């Protein structure tokens with residue numbers, strides 16, 4: 001569960017982690033998954049959170065963002081800032097609404113912190129979903145090193161069963 005993300009690990013988790021590193025170094029025993037998703041953005045999280053419910057073992061590898069672009073650098077942060085601008089614009093027009101306001105200032109550090117707080121809250125929500133569904137989240141860059149085999153240091157992940165490929169095809173047709 002979210003192994004590389006969590007800093008504190010139980011003794012047992014540490015032991016498993018060390019065993020895994022040794023296996024990676026030997027490159028003999030990759031971890032087996034039904035599905036490994038490179039990039040944990042909007043396009044992949046629904047699949048990541050759905051397939052464990054079908055009994056599939058799923059891992060998501062993202063090099064930078066928990067939740068991908070949308071909650072971190074794109075849709076939601078931009079709307080957060082736009083909303084601040086809208087509130088500021090209302091303040092500028094207070095006279096029009098019969099409200100007296102003796103000037104105001106915009107504290108951009110506060111605006112940015114509000115946006116970051118929102119992103120952190122969303123990151124927590126995503127991690128909770130990973131935890132609740134049983135999908136594993138790995139923070140790291142992933143790359144193919146062989147067919148059906150991805151290396152995201154220090155993890156070596158192998159994936160793909162015939163049954164899972166069938167389900168994926170079905171889902172993409174439904175979309």
Ligand SMILES: Cc1cc2nc3c(=O)[nH]c(=O)nc-3n(C[C@H](O)[C@H](O)[C@H](O)COP(=O)(O)OP(=O)(O)OC[C@H]3O[C@@H](n4cnc5c(N)ncnc54)[C@H](O)[C@@H]3O)c2cc1C
Pocket residue numbers: 038039040041042043044061062063064065067068069070073074075076078140141142143
């Ligand atoms: C400013 C802005 C505002 C937007 N506003 C809206 C909006 O209001 N409504 C809307 O519908 N859309 C909006 N979009 C578009 C929307 O954000 C994207 O369409 C959506 O986030 C794409 O999702 P995705 O899952 O395809 O990719 P992403 O969310 O970008 O996910 C890709 C992920 O892959 C990871 N990755 C890439 N390569 C690797 C690798 N080798 N190993 C590990 N991880 C890797 C990246 O770190 C990233 O997190 C906006 C975009 C921007 C830039």
